[in-house]
Amino acid sequence: MKHVRVLAAITFLEGARNRIFYGLLTVSLLLIGANLVITHSFSYDLGKVAVDIGLSATAIFGLIIIFFLGINLISKDLDKLTVYMVLGRPIARWQYVLGKFLGLSLIILVSMLILGAISASSVVVATLGKGRHVPVNFSWNGFTMALVYQYLSLNLITAFTLLFAVLTTSSFMAMILSLATYFIGQNIELLIKLLASTKLLAQNEQYIAAARALSWIFPNLAAFDLKTAAAYGLPLDPVYLVWTLVYGLAYTGVLLALTSIIFNRRELA
Amino acid sequence: MRSLSAKTTLMLLVPVLLALHGFSYYHVRQIRNSIHYKASINVPMLPESVMEMAAGEFKGIVADFLVMEIGAFIDAGSHKSDTDWDRIALHFSQAMALDPYFAQTYRLIQAYLPSSGHVEKANELLEIARRHLPWDWYPGFFLGFNYFNDLKDYAKASECLLETSKIKGAPVILATLGSRLAQKSGQTLTAIGFLKTMQGNPDYDEEAKKLIGTRIQTLEGVLLLERAAEVYQQRFGHPITTLEDLIRSGILKKLPVHGEMGTYGYADGKITY
Numbered sequence: 001m002k003h004v005r006v007l008a009a010i011t012f013l014e015g016a017r018n019r020i021f022y023g024l025l026t027v028s029l030l031l032i033g034a035n036l037v038i039t040h041s042f043s044y045d046l047g048k049v050a051v052d053i054g055l056s057a058t059a060i061f062g063l064i065i066i067f068f069l070g071i072n073l074i075s076k077d078l079d080k081l082t083v084y085m086v087l088g089r090p091i092a093r094w095q096y097v098l099g100k101f102l103g104l105s106l107i108i109l110v111s112m113l114i115l116g117a118i119s120a121s122s123v124v125v126a127t128l129g130k131g132r133h134v135p136v137n138f139s140w141n142g143f144t145m146a147l148v149y150q151y152l153s154l155n156l157i158t159a160f161t162l163l164f165a166v167l168t169t170s171s172f173m174a175m176i177l178s179l180a181t182y183f184i185g186q187n188i189e190l191l192i193k194l195l196a197s198t199k200l201l202a203q204n205e206q207y208i209a210a211a212r213a214l215s216w217i218f219p220n221l222a223a224f225d226l227k228t229a230a231a232y233g234l235p236l237d238p239v240y241l242v243w244t245l246v247y248g249l250a251y252t253g254v255l256l257a258l259t260s261i262i263f264n265r266r267e268l269a
Numbered sequence: 270m271r272s273l274s275a276k277t278t279l280m281l282l283v284p285v286l287l288a289l290h291g292f293s294y295y296h297v298r299q300i301r302n303s304i305h306y307k308a309s310i311n312v313p314m315l316p317e318s319v320m321e322m323a324a325g326e327f328k329g330i331v332a333d334f335l336v337m338e339i340g341a342f343i344d345a346g347s348h349k350s351d352t353d354w355d356r357i358a359l360h361f362s363q364a365m366a367l368d369p370y371f372a373q374t375y376r377l378i379q380a381y382l383p384s385s386g387h388v389e390k391a392n393e394l395l396e397i398a399r400r401h402l403p404w405d406w407y408p409g410f411f412l413g414f415n416y417f418n419d420l421k422d423y424a425k426a427s428e429c430l431l432e433t434s435k436i437k438g439a440p441v442i443l444a445t446l447g448s449r450l451a452q453k454s455g456q457t458l459t460a461i462g463f464l465k466t467m468q469g470n471p472d473y474d475e476e477a478k479k480l481i482g483t484r485i486q487t488l489e490g491v492l493l494l495e496r497a498a499e500v501y502q503q504r505f506g507h508p509i510t511t512l513e514d515l516i517r518s519g520i521l522k523k524l525p526v527h528g529e530m531g532t533y534g535y536a537d538g539k540i541t542y
Contacts (some may be wrong), residue, residue, distance in 0.1 A: 052329035
């Protein structure tokens with residue numbers, strides 16, 4: 001596990017030193033600053049608008065880290081064959097995969113901690129003196145939970161990008177596949193509901209069965225989206241939270257295991 | 270003639286370009302300020318389900334943007350055609366599908382859709398808001414108002430108002446207004462029963478309970494008069510013309526006391542108070 005820790009630390013430092021990281025952080029800070037202006041364009045539920053903007057900025061930044069920084073960090077090693085320098089040492093391939101994942105996860109965690117704090121501050125400032133327009137049931141626990149589950153969701157997407165980076169020969173393909181997985185993951189649940197409700201299409205059992213089968217393969221990212229609950233202070237079922245946590249961790253574990261297996265078999269030369 | 274160096278050229282060019290930028294932007298701003306800011310809404314006219322898919326995990330913020338766009342378009346002041354209002358109604362549907370909890374959405378719906386001829390659409394969207402916001406009495410109140418004011422459906426209006434009056438913090442006027450509309454739609458007994466239940470509401474202060482008490486007394490008088498009028502109809506084969514007919518015929522000894530110090534009357538086949 002020492003090798004994993006070292007690899008994770010190296011990945012984290014590599015990401016932290018990357019100019020994109022600082023640029024994105026600056027843009028996200030500006031976006032949250034805009035929160036203060038945009039929120040006051042509304043007359044009702046200012047708190048919900050402030051939370052929407054803050055949490056959305058955090059989510060967007062997390063996704064950008066994964067799709068640009070994350071894929072680059074992994075693909076660069078494989079394309080430039082610098083991975084040989086790492087694997088030349090007594091480091092197993094699964095340790096490389098896990099170390100990379102943990103390093104990226106740490107970058108996302110640090111970003112979310114910083115942005116989450118900035119986002120929370122912008123919510124407080126945007127709703128200062130406007131207690132009447134903050135949803136009555138709003139709570140910081142809900143806000144924190146939304147950030148935690150956002151982090152889980154981003155870890156899941158990171159695991160997918162790692163898998164695609166190892167599976168494909170091009171960073172561009174890895175990004176496209178990751179984006180497609182993200183989009184499907186966000187909408188698969190909605191698609192099943194629409195197919196079953198006959199509003200969009202005539203009910204077709206085969207389509208519904210196919211969509212349900214896909215929902216077992218692709219991650220149901222909508223399950224991790226607690227932004228609406230955070231914005232309005234809607235109650236969060238602890239049982240649901242526990243099962244979603246287990247689902248996220250288990251799925252991530254499966255993806256990392258699969259990535260390790262594929263990477264073990266991959267010819268690097 | 271000696272040609273200028275690149276550095277000198279740049280140093281001369283930059284102030285010229287800056288001046289051109291400032292001058293042209295001044296004129297652009299003048300022109301844009303003189304025309305309506307929003308001549309159209311820059312949102313695709315997609316079905317609600319497609320909007321939800323496109324928004325992904327950003328439904329909340331997309332709904333915020335959509336509501337802002339709608340508000341800006343309506344407030345632009347330019348004349349709105351029927352097609353414009355149809356489009357606004359669709360965008361409100363989209364916003365409601367994306368975030369059914371957002372109070373700004375249903376407030377704007379109520380402010381604009383009924384008066385533009387889209388009261389049924391407004392009610393459809395307000396129902397969605399009412400379902401998602403069981404703690405908020407406004408959607409139900411707006412629904413009841415629309416049924417009463419625009420659709421003249423007193424039965425439905427009273428149902429909405431009476432149901433909404435049960436919400437914590439709802440003003441007592443919803444209960445009294447709902448009971449009046451229930452009586453107008455021939456459901457006096459229902460209105461009395463409901464008000465008696467509401468009298469025990471712990472959220473109501475003494476003033477509110479007294480108000481309900483007087484309304485109950487009034488409606489009990491109405492109920493008595495309605496039943497007496499039915500007996501008159503059965504006995505004489507024609508309806509009463511005034512309430513005095515009930516006294517003259519001996520069905521009632523005297524008219525009941527009006528709980529709210531008003532007078533009972535009879536018009537268009539109904540007891541009034």
